[in-house]
Amino acid sequence: MDLNALAQANPDHWSKATAIRALTLDAVHAANSGHSGMPMGMADVATVLFEKHLKFDASNPDWPDRDRFILSAGHGSMLLYALLHLTGYEDMTLEQVKNFRQWGAITAGHPEYGHAKGIETTTGPLGQGIANSVGFAMAEEILRARHGRKLVDHHTYVIAGDGCLMEGISQEAITLAGRHSLGKLIVFWDNNDITIDGKVSLSDRTDQVKRFRAANWQVIEVDGHDPAEIDAAITKAKTSKKPSMIACKTHIALGHAAQDTSKGHGALTDEAQMAAAKAAYGWTTGPFEVPGDVKKAWEAIGARGAPERQAWAERFSAASERRQKEFTRALNFEAPKTLSARIKALKKQISEEAPKVATRKSSEMVLEVVNPIMPETVGGSADLTGSNNTKTGDLGVFDTDNRKGRYVYWGIREHGMAAAMNGMALHGGIRPYGGTFMCFTDYARPAMRLAALMRIPTVFVMTHDSIGLGEDGPTHQPVEHLAISRATPNTWVFRPCDTVETAEAWELALTSKETPSVLSLTRQNVPTLRLEHKIKNLTAQGAYVLADAEGKRQAIIMATGSEVEIAMKAREILQAEGIGTRVVSMPCMELFEAQDEAVRKRVLPAGPVRVAVEAAVSQGWDKWLSGERGRAAKSGFVGMDSFGASAPADVLYEKFGITAEAVAEKVKSLL
C-alpha cells in the first residue's frame, strides 16, 4: 500500500484513522500482548462509520436509541477501546488504554460487557458477536413496532473477521437475519485474507459474497482503505430492506512490516518496526500521544450525536407516562409489580388442583400467566415448539409482516438462538427465553457461557431433561448436562419437581437482572408434590424440606425434578418400616449454596444418612452428600453413571435402577 497516497488523498481522515493505529501499537507494546493487526486494518472503516454514520453520543452512552456497534472480531479490542477513548467516553481514559490487558483495567484482552460504556457485548469467542447482532436487530424491530419510530429507530453495525465467518454459528446468524429481512443490520467483513495459521486459503475458499447472497443479504464490496467507498457503501446499506454485508478488502497490520501476514494478527511489539510504521503513517508524536487537533476532531465526532439524542429525549418526554414507564421498566429488567401476585395465585390454584403434568407443560402454564403481563418477554424454540411448550396463545409470531410478534421460530439453530437471545437481552427492552432439548445444551454452550459471563438474564428452557425422554435414546438424553450448567459460574440451574416449583423457578428467572437461568424440565408427567400452598417462594432458598421425617430422623433423601416423586415414594417405604425420613427438594443448588450456613444446616442437619437421587451423573452432588466442614454423613447416590439407552421412559428408570425401591434400599444399606 502507498500510505503516502492514502494520507494525501484524505488527510483529515488519515490522521483520525492513524490515531487508532498508533494507540493500538502503543497499547499492545505496553501490554506486550494483544492483537495489533485487526485494528490497524479496520481503522479506516471504523473511522468512517463513527465519523459519518454511527448514531451515538459519547457523553450519553446509554441512550436507548443509539446505534449499536458490535466488534464480533473481539481480539481487535484495541479498535474499540481507541474509538471510545478518542470520541470521549468518560470511563475510557488514556490511563485505561495504557493499562490494556492489566489487572483491574476495563480494557480487557477482549471486550467485556459491563467493563466500559460502549462495549455492547462480550466478544472474543468467534462468531458470537455476529450472532448477538441478530438479536440486537430483532429487538430493535420488535421495539420499533411497539413504540414507534420516534422512540426506536437505529442500526446495528458489526465488524466480523474471517474467523467469525468460518464458525458455524455465523451461518445460523446469517440465515436468520436473511430470513427475517433485518435490514437495519449491517456487517462489515474484514476481508484481509489472513488467519492465525496463515492465508485464509489454507483452510477456506468459500465465496463469502455468494454465501451471503444465498441467505438473502445485500452485499457491497469496497476497498476497506478508501473512505469514500466505505461511506457510500454504508449509505446504501442503511436504506436496504435486506441485511447488508459490506465486504471490506483490507490489509491486516496496514503499514507495518508484518502487513498482510499472519504474524500481523498478533502482538506487534518490535520497537524498530513500530517506529517505522509510525513514520510511514507520518505520525510523529510520542507513545499514547494524540495530537490535539486530531483528538479534538475525534471528540467532535463523539459529540456529533448530542442534538439527535436531545431530540430523542424530547420525543421520549412527550410520550405517554405509561409508555415511558413501560419502556424504562423493560430496559432495566424490572418485572411488573403484578408478577409476584400472579405467580402466587397460580401456585395456590395448582396446589389445590394438583395436576399431574410434565414440567414442560407446567412451564407453559406459567408462561400463559406471565406473557400477557410482561410484554418484554420474547419466546421461541429451536424447532421444538410443541415439545418445549414455549409458545403461548397471545404472543404472535415474529415475522417480516408482524414485527410485533413475540414468538420466534428459531429453526434448527440452538447456538444461533442462544446467542441471538443474548443479543436481545443486551439490547435492552426484551427479556428473551428459548427452548430446546436439554441434551442440546451442548450446541448452545458457548452462548450460554457468555450469558453467565456477561451477567445477563437470558432464560434457557431445556426440556426432556433426562432418560425420561425415552425412546429417542442416548443421543437425546442428557446425563451430564445438569453438571455442565451447574459447573458454570453465575448460572442458576432450576430443576423443578412440579408445577408449583416451576412457577417459582420462572418467577426467579423473570426477576433476575444479572444471572441467566437454565430451566431443566421433564418430558414425562409428574404429580404435584407441593400440595400445601405457601406464599413464600421456596425455590428461592435453593433447597427446602418438602416432607420431614416422622419419628426419629434417620435419613435425608435429596432429589430434584422428576426424581422428587421417587424420593417421596422411597420415604413412604422407609417410614412404613419405621425409618424416619426427610425429603429435601433441591430445585436450585446455586441458590442453596448462597444461603447462610444456618439455613443450609437446618435443611441438611448433620447426623442422618444422606441419599441423593437424580437421573444424571453424580458430579456436583458430593458436596451435599458429604456434609459441610467434613462432618460427613454416610451417604449414597442413585442416578446415572453412563449414557442412557433407547426404550420407553419407565423401562429406562427401572433398568438403570432409579426407583423408589432402589433409593429405600440405598438408605437401608447405609443405616
Next chain:
Amino acid sequence: MDLNALAQANPDHWSKATAIRALTLDAVHAANSGHSGMPMGMADVATVLFEKHLKFDASNPDWPDRDRFILSAGHGSMLLYALLHLTGYEDMTLEQVKNFRQWGAITAGHPEYGHAKGIETTTGPLGQGIANSVGFAMAEEILRARHGRKLVDHHTYVIAGDGCLMEGISQEAITLAGRHSLGKLIVFWDNNDITIDGKVSLSDRTDQVKRFRAANWQVIEVDGHDPAEIDAAITKAKTSKKPSMIACKTHIALGHAAQDTSKGHGALTDEAQMAAAKAAYGWTTGPFEVPGDVKKAWEAIGARGAPERQAWAERFSAASERRQKEFTRALNFEAPKTLSARIKALKKQISEEAPKVATRKSSEMVLEVVNPIMPETVGGSADLTGSNNTKTGDLGVFDTDNRKGRYVYWGIREHGMAAAMNGMALHGGIRPYGGTFMCFTDYARPAMRLAALMRIPTVFVMTHDSIGLGEDGPTHQPVEHLAISRATPNTWVFRPCDTVETAEAWELALTSKETPSVLSLTRQNVPTLRLEHKIKNLTAQGAYVLADAEGKRQAIIMATGSEVEIAMKAREILQAEGIGTRVVSMPCMELFEAQDEAVRKRVLPAGPVRVAVEAAVSQGWDKWLSGERGRAAKSGFVGMDSFGASAPADVLYEKFGITAEAVAEKVKSLL
C-alpha cells in the same frame, strides 16, 4: 403425488422402495414412537443408491473398502434399519426391526454406532453426520494416497435433512469439504420443505443450491421420487472432482394422509391412515411382511458387491505382508509395538534433562516421537497451530495436491474439526487428534460427547487450560471445562503436570480403543516434577504419590497440571514447619476411579487433612476431598469459583489466591 403413476413407471423399484415405507410404518406403529416421514420420503433415493451405486456386501459388512452410508438425518433411523434388514445384514433381523426403540434392541431411536453392522456413525444430533462425513472422506483420501486405489477407493454417501443444513456445523463441514475438493463425498439433501415446527420457510429461506456452490460444491437437482433422475445424478456425482450435493425434492411421508406436513415428520401410528397409505402403495401383505420376491430382490442387492469384495480381498492378499499388517493394525487401533519403548525412552530423557516447558510444548515433544512411528495419526488445529503445538515436522499438510499430508489446517471450525475427527476414527485406519484452546471445548462439545457415546478414541488437544492463559481474559480462560469433560461418561480427561506425565497421557490416549481423551495442557511453563524415572506409566493409575510426607503424615495435597508445582511448593512450606505432607498428582480422575479400592486407599488414606488445588471450579473434587464411604477427612479446595480475568498469568494466580502460600495456609487452617 400420483402414486399409481410412480408404481407403474418403475414397478420393480416401487416395490423395493415400498418395502422400506411399509416397514417404517409398521415399526413406528409397534413402538408407538419414532419418525415415519423421512424414511417414507427418502425411500426412493435410498433404493436407487443401494441398488445401483453403493459398494457394499451385506455378508461382509466390515469390508474396509466399502462405500460409507451416513444417515445424518438420524431420526429417520428406520430407513437405515429397513435397508440393513432387507439387504440381509445378519444382525438386523426382523425381530430387531419389530423391537424398534425397545430396551436391548439394536434398533435404537437414532442409529447408534456399535449396535449393528452398517451403522457407520451415531446420528440424531443434527449436522453431526454430515460433519463426520468430511472426516470419512478425508480418511479415504489419505489412505488411498498411502495404500493406492487397489486397496482404498470408495465413496461416502450422506443423507441430510433441512435440520442438518440449518445447524451451523453443516457450514463448517461444507466449507471444509469444498476447500479440500472431497470429490468422493456425495450428500443427498432431503428437500421436503418441512421441519417439526412447520414449513421450512417459517424459519429459513436460504438458497441451499447457491450456498453449496459458494463453497465449491457441485449441485445437482432432482425429483427425489424419480429413480432415473436419482440414478443419473449419482452417476454424475461419482465422477466429480468437487463434493456433490444432490438436492432431492421429496414429499415427506409420501402417500400418507400426513404427507407434506410437519405432522408427517413424527410418528404416524393411526391405523386407518396406515392402512390407507399401504393401499395407496398397492402393498397388501400384513405388518412386517415383505413379499418373497421383494425380499429376494433386496437380498440380491445385498449380495451384489460380493464379487467386488472378493476381488478386493485378493488384491489385499497380493499386497506386501508389511502393508497388510500396517493396514490391519491401524484399522484395529493397535498401537505399534515400538510405542511403549519410545515413550519410556522419552520419559527417561526428560527425567534427566528436567526441562521447564509448557505442557503444550511437552505434547509437541511427545508427538515428535510418536508421529514418525505411528503413520495412522492425523493431527490438526482449529487455526491455533502455533499455540496448540500440534504440528510436527514430518507430518506434511493435507491438501488437494498432497493427499498424503497428515496435518489438517481445520480453520476456525472447532466443532467441524471435532466431528470430522470422529469421522476419521470411525472410517478406520486413522487415529485423529486436533487442538484448540480448552475454553473452546464449548464449541466442540456436541462432537466430543458423541465420541464418548460411540466409544471411539478421538484425541482432543486442549491447550491454554486455565487462567494461566493470561491476558486474553475470561472469554478464553476455562474454569468449568475440566468439570464438563469429567462429567461426560467414557471420557479420559488428562491434566498432566509435566512432560513425563504428558508422555504417559499420550501413551494412554494413543493405545485407547474405546475411549476419547481430552488433554488439558498449559500455556505457561512448568518444571519437570517427575525427576526419578519410572518405567511404569503412573498416569495409568489416575493418581499417585508424587512426594510423600516426611515424618507423620498430617496432610495430603492433591493437584493436577500446572498446580502440581504449587502443591509441591506448599509441601515445602509445610514440611519446613514440621507438617508431614503428601502430594498426590491426579492427572486422570476417571482412571483413578477405575482402580481397586485398595489402590485408591493407598494413595488417599483416611486420616490426614486433604486439600485439592486446581485452577478451575471445585465441582468433581468433593468426591476425593470427602473420602470414601463417608469417612471424610477435613478438607479444603483452592481454585476458582468465578470466571477469570484479563491480566498476566502470574498476576491472576496471585489475585485469585492460587498460590503455594494459600494452599499451605488452607492445610494449616484445617489441622
